Amino acid sequence: MARNDPIYKLVYFDLRGLGETARQIFAYAAVEYEDHRIKREDWPYQKDATPFRTLPYLEVDGEVIGQSNAICRFLARRFNLAGRDDLEQARVDALVDYVNDVRNGGLIGWFREEDKEKKEKLKAEYFNKTVHGYLETFEKHLKANTDSNAEYFVGSGPTWADIHIAILMGMLQDVEPTVLAKYPLLKAHKARVENLKGIKEWIQKRPKTAM
Numbered sequence: 702m703a704r705n706d707p708i709y710k711l712v713y714f715d716l717r718g719l720g721e722t723a724r725q726i727f728a729y730a731a732v733e734y735e736d737h738r739i740k741r742e743d744w745p746y747q748k749d750a751t752p753f754r755t756l757p758y759l760e761v762d763g764e765v766i767g768q769s770n771a772i773c774r775f776l777a778r779r780f781n782l783a784g785r786d787d788l789e790q791a792r793v794d795a796l797v798d799y800v801n802d803v804r805n806g807g808l809i810g811w812f813r814e815e816d817k818e819k820k821e822k823l824k825a826e827y828f829n830k831t832v833h834g835y836l837e838t839f840e841k842h843l844k845a846n847t848d849s850n851a852e853y854f855v856g857s858g859p860t861w862a863d864i865h866i867a868i869l870m871g872m873l874q875d876v877e878p879t880v881l882a883k884y885p886l887l888k889a890h891k892a893r894v895e896n897l898k899g900i901k902e903w904i905q906k907r908p909k910t911a912m
């Protein structure tokens with residue numbers, strides 16, 4: 702690290718969750734940062750001091766940025782993962798917004814359900830039906846990117862949308878290992894992103910957490 706390099710500190714829980722895309726952006730860009738993980742029991746005392754009373758947040762030379770996607774977009778611009786021009790950037794943003802649609806479209810619903818029986822029912826419905834509409838749409842976007850021969854989602858890639866989507870796919874596969882069986886492009890894309898220099902090494906060494 703050179704003397705005048707910015708100092709980055711990413712603060713999140715000891716989870717992959719909403720912190721993992723930023724961590725992988727740092728890993729791919731080979732930029733040093735502090736991966737600060739807050740313990741659940743300490744969180745109530747720190748909550749009010751964060752920008753949106755949520756995690757993650759990022760400190761950059763003492764400036765504080767909240768909201769996971771704003772953090773990732775900021776890092777992606779700095780490290781050339783945001784898309785080459787404004788049109789590519791809009792396509793990257795649209796895909797990232799679609800990840801939010803996936804999260805809000807039934808994923809969080811079954812995940813947070815506490816009644817065991819209801820949870821199993823919601824989960825089965827999600828993996829048998831709901832998730833496939835989203836996966837078909839992602840696969841269609843990948844196929845449509847002739848710039849990269851379907852290797853990446855936007856331009857000649859990779860962008861942070863690729864990282865963000867591969868992480869989502871990994872999360873779905875953790876719960877249902879066969880979820881990508883009908884989506885060869887998405888499956889290959891996930892493997893490609895996980896093999897990128899920096900990301901591959903990070904995945905091998907990152908703390909093992911449930912999600």
Ligand SMILES: N[C@@H](CCC(=O)N[C@@H](CS)C(=O)NCC(=O)O)C(=O)O
Pocket residue numbers: 718719748754755756757767768769770
């Ligand atoms: N839109 C926010 C959501 C942040 C969020 O809900 N974070 C959760 C952890 S994944 C949190 O801080 N939970 C603790 C709390 O709300 O007290 C983002 O993307 O950063």
